[in-house]
Amino acid sequence: MSHSIRRRKVVAVVQARLGSSRLPLKSLLCLRDLPVIDWVTRRLAQARRLDGIMVAVPDTELDQALLEHLRRRDVPCMAGPEDDVLARFCLAARQTGADLVVRVCADNPLIWGEAVDRLVEFYAAADCDYAYNHVPRQNRWPDGLGAEILSRDLLERLNAEAVQASQREHCLNYIWDNADSFRIATFDPKEAWLCRPDLRLDLDRPDDFRRLALLPLTPDMDARAIVDICGKVQPQIAPAL
Numbered sequence: 001m002s003h004s005i006r007r008r009k010v011v012a013v014v015q016a017r018l019g020s021s022r023l024p025l026k027s028l029l030c031l032r033d034l035p036v037i038d039w040v041t042r043r044l045a046q047a048r049r050l051d052g053i054m055v056a057v058p059d060t061e062l063d064q065a066l067l068e069h070l071r072r073r074d075v076p077c078m079a080g081p082e083d084d085v086l087a088r089f090c091l092a093a094r095q096t097g098a099d100l101v102v103r104v105c106a107d108n109p110l111i112w113g114e115a116v117d118r119l120v121e122f123y124a125a126a127d128c129d130y131a132y133n134h135v136p137r138q139n140r141w142p143d144g145l146g147a148e149i150l151s152r153d154l155l156e157r158l159n160a161e162a163v164q165a166s167q168r169e170h171c172l173n174y175i176w177d178n179a180d181s182f183r184i185a186t187f188d189p190k191e192a193w194l195c196r197p198d199l200r201l202d203l204d205r206p207d208d209f210r211r212l213a214l215l216p217l218t219p220d221m222d223a224r225a226i227v228d229i230c231g232k233v234q235p236q237i238a239p240a241l
Contacts, residue, residue, distance in 0.1 A: 010120055011052040011098035012044055012147065013089055015171075016106035018062050019082070022205050027066055027106050031213055036203060037066065039109035041075050042219050046113030049120035050102065056092040058082035086171035090159045093152050101155055103148040103172060107203045108134070109212070112223045115146040118187075123149045128185035130154070130175050136197030139186040142230075144201030145223060148172060194223065199230055 016027045016037055023029075027037040034042075037055070044053055055070055057063045059079035070077040078095055080088030093101045100123070102116060115133060123131040133139060133146035150172070158167075162174040175182050189195050203209055215229055 008099040009051045009097055010049055010100045010102065011054060011093065011096040012047070012050050012102040012104050012116065013092045013096075013098075014040060014044070014053065014055045014104045014106050015085060015089070016040075016055050016066060017058050017082075018066050019058065019060065023107075023203070023209060026203060026209070028069060029209060031109060031209075032217060032219070034219055035069065036109045037070070037106055038073070039219050040104065040106050040111055041070075041073075043109075043111050043113060044104060044116065047116040047120075048113070049117040052076065052096050052098070054078060054092045054096050055106070056080055056088050058088070083165075084168045086159055086162055086168045086174075089171045090155055093155055098152050101150060101152055103150075105134070105202070108144045108201070109203055110144055110201045110217070110226050111147070112145040112226075114223065115141070119147055119149055122185070122187050126185045128183040130172070130182055131185045131187075133186060137186065140188045140195040140197045141186075142194070142196045142199035142201055142227065144199075145226075150175075193227060196227055196231060199227065201226070201230060 018025050018027055020026050028035045031039060041053060053076060055075055055077040057066050057077060057079055060082050063079065067077055067079060078092055080091045104111060119131060119133050130150045132148040133141045134148055135143050158174045162168060167174040167177060175184065203212060217226065217229065
């Protein structure tokens with residue numbers, strides 16, 4: 001049976017922090033004079049299938065700067081446990097009253113609102129518990145344009161059942177660790193130009209930041225232009241499945 005999204009509140013929860021060991025302060029690093037977190041929220045706001053956005057940050061002294069930055073821009077945000085990301089994610093979903101939760105990582109500055117819309121629509125029509133298009137895993141999406149989606153009920157179940165530290169820190173790992181118990185689904189882009197599983201568009205390490213910072217990207221650029229620009233400078237490699 002498919003999931004109807006009528007009368008169901010769809011909220012994107014963005015995981016963001018300043019304490020990344022591989023790229024410290026990355027949410028406030030500037031690409032083309034705009035902080036990375038602003039790229040994420042600005043581009044995510046273009047999605048038509050979302051009823052709201054909430055940025056969930058750690059409740060640390062360091063991350064107060066990120067909270068203040070978001071509040072100055074009137075972006076909904078909240079603070080929760082630093083290491084128990086699953087608990088923080090659940091708190092954010094509860095605060096928004098979400099029925100369906102779209103998980104977005106703040107290291108995806110080029111997230112595409114249309115990719116999020118397609119994900120929500122796919123989930124609504126599919127017979128699945130969890131769907132994704134943020135990484136090229138059994139699909140042909142570029143890495144960094146999409147997101148993940150699940151119901152709030154399933155999220156609460158994960159919060160109750162996940163006990164391993166890795167499952168609390170990486171909040172949807174419990175699904176993959178128990179893949180036989182869940183209906184996991186994904187799909188391919190419909191456009192040939194978008195079928196680029198060789199492209200990495202996320203921001204995880206200093207070299208990722210350096211690569212993106214040197215490209216002529218703009219916060220409102222569409223996916224076709226992004227793929228064209230990034231595809232010219234990033235060599236094609238076989239995707240890991």
